Amino acid sequence: MAWFLRLRPFSHINVRQLCSSLSSSSPAVRLRISPSSTCFFDEAVQIKLSGLSPKDAVELRAKHKDDKGVEFKASATYQADEHGEVDLSRHVSTGGSYTGVEPMGLFWSMLPEIPHKKLLKRDASSPVLVHFQALRHGKVLTEETNVRRFIADGTHRVPVKHGRLRGTLFIPPGEGPFPGVIDLYTLGGTVCEPRAALLANRGFVVFALAFYGYQDMPKTVDKLDLEYFEEGVKFLQMQPKVKKSGIGIVSMSKSGDLALSMASFLPDIAATVCINTCSANSVFPLHYKNMIIPGFVGDRKRVRVLKSGILDIRDILNDPMEEEKTRSSVIPIERASCSFLFIVSGDDRNWNSAFFAEQACSRLKAHGKTDYDMVTYPTAGHFMEIPYMPHQPSGFHAAVSQVVVFGGEPKSHADAQVDAWRRIQSFLESHL
Known part of the structure; x- marks a missing residue:
């Protein structure tokens, strides 16, 4: 009986802390690429963020390293709607590499870190990988990669x-x-x-x-x-x-x-x-x-x-x-x-x-x-x-x-x- 009494305060504190933690946590921020994170290069995709707080300011960054090792980058700033979401097909970019509603802006606006370089893709057997990050106050909230293929199965x-x-x-x-x-x-x-x-x-x-x-x-x-x-x-x-x-x-x-x-x-x-x-x-x-x-x-x-x-x-x-x-x-x-x-x-x-x-x-x-x-x-x-x-x-x-x-x-x-x-x-x- 004595050992049970000694454990009760310990157990009580952990349960209370756990409940407090669960009640104060917010849904995880998620970046989704639709209809799939894998597509053909000439296909448009829809990029959405969810799990933000309403009116949150967030920065989206895109990055790709080409066949010669040159990095291409783009960024855009958004404000989450009342549901805590950002949808590039509906919402306005207020700054960065482009402004306005541009569903594919993070792709076409990428610029090379080395001036005057052209994105090089010689061998179509491997895809182009575009890596995305969502940041708030400089802190990475979530990330995802879009795999952009060139060759269809069976080709x-x-x-x-x-x-x-x-x-x-x-x-x-x-x-x-x-x-x-x-x-x-x-x-x-x-x-x-x-x-x-x-x-x-x-x-x-x-x-x-x-x-x-x-x-x-x-x-x-x-x-x-x-x-x-x-x-x-x-x-x-x-x-x-x-x-x-x-x-x-x-x-x-x-x-x-x-x-x-x-x-x-x-x-x-x-x-x-x-x-x-x-x-x-x-x-x-x-x-x-x-x-x-x-x-x-x-x-x-x-x-x-x-x-x-x-x-x-x-x-x-x-x-x-x-x-x-x-x-x-x-x-x-x-x-x-x-x-x-x-x-x-x-x-x-x-x-x-x-x-x-x-x-x-x-x-x-x-x-x-x-x-x-x-x-x-x-x-x-x-x-x-x-x-x-x-x-x-x-x-x-x-x-x-x-x-x-x-x-x-x-x-x-x-x-x-x-x-x-x-x-x-x-x-x-x-x-x-």
């Missing part, structure tokens, strides 16, 4: 080393046959696997084709051969799951004039997407059989130096039709029998893509061609990527070996990427 990623061809082939699951698409990227000649993989998820066999600077290919070139791209088209057509009808091309920047040349001189091209391209063959001479299209290089005296010290090279290329010596660099797209979609950024500071697209469309119209369309986004910049890829306002440009401005207002650019992606898929589905 095959096949590295290509066939003769002199280099790149990556993405083949959707199923028997097919599927439409075939050549994916070409920018000056630098390497591949863009994320875009190719996401297109494969939509039912295309996509060949992300490198043309220099990739694996064992030359790091620099002084000319390009159209026969190489012709080999790429034939290789794609030989794939068992590819339709034997026309091939599509998706291109951007320098690769856009290569796409125009492919459409003009190669058979079996049915649909060509050109994002912020030039109507003339730019930079390098292009050889095909006994023909040479000279490279259009413009006038470096047209370069402007901004107050920041960054170059604005938008007007380095003038109208190639102005002078006799540059007219031969203009691609004769009236020879093409395919459909064209020109995606144009009105604030492209890499070059005047709006002028060049209008020139290309005028040339098609003058020759009785009607199967073309041009879509313009007035305040978007040069690098029109897949949806929710962070905007790149500036970066190192190989053609001038210096940092240049690429233009674009981040929010408008982000919206343009979403809309352009939808249009590109619809265009390819319609014409292939």
Whole structure:
């Protein structure tokens, strides 16, 4: 009996302390990513916080480390509603990397810790991991990670080393046959696997084709051969799951004039997407059989130096039709029998893509061609990527070996990427 009496005060104190602790505790703060914390890169998600006190001020942070180890970050401040919740699809960010109601703002507004860097994702077989934290008064309340995939289950990623061809082939699951698409990227000649993989998820066999600077290919070139791209088209057509009808091309920047040349001189091209391209063959001479299209290089005296010290090279290329010596660099797209979609950024500071697209469309119209369309986004910049890829306002440009401005207002650019992606898929589905 004595031992029981000795234990009673101890037991009584612990129960009372426990009850006091339970009654004073608040629900745990939770960060939810819907419909799932795992999704495809081009899919929007809903981010919600719950378990806060009404009117709580909270900061949300996003972070990603890319394939080169460069960290990209964004942040936004919110106030919880009367239910102690923050919903990015309904609530307003009052500061940080963006303001207003922006459900995907923490993605597209990310900036690199090292200035002028572009988010690099070469290999689409691994996802992009975006890590989120919710903080109050600098203290982490909760955290979560969004796994953003590129390749659907059952899609095959096949590295290509066939003769002199280099790149990556993405083949959707199923028997097919599927439409075939050549994916070409920018000056630098390497591949863009994320875009190719996401297109494969939509039912295309996509060949992300490198043309220099990739694996064992030359790091620099002084000319390009159209026969190489012709080999790429034939290789794609030989794939068992590819339709034997026309091939599509998706291109951007320098690769856009290569796409125009492919459409003009190669058979079996049915649909060509050109994002912020030039109507003339730019930079390098292009050889095909006994023909040479000279490279259009413009006038470096047209370069402007901004107050920041960054170059604005938008007007380095003038109208190639102005002078006799540059007219031969203009691609004769009236020879093409395919459909064209020109995606144009009105604030492209890499070059005047709006002028060049209008020139290309005028040339098609003058020759009785009607199967073309041009879509313009007035305040978007040069690098029109897949949806929710962070905007790149500036970066190192190989053609001038210096940092240049690429233009674009981040929010408008982000919206343009979403809309352009939808249009590109619809265009390819319609014409292939």
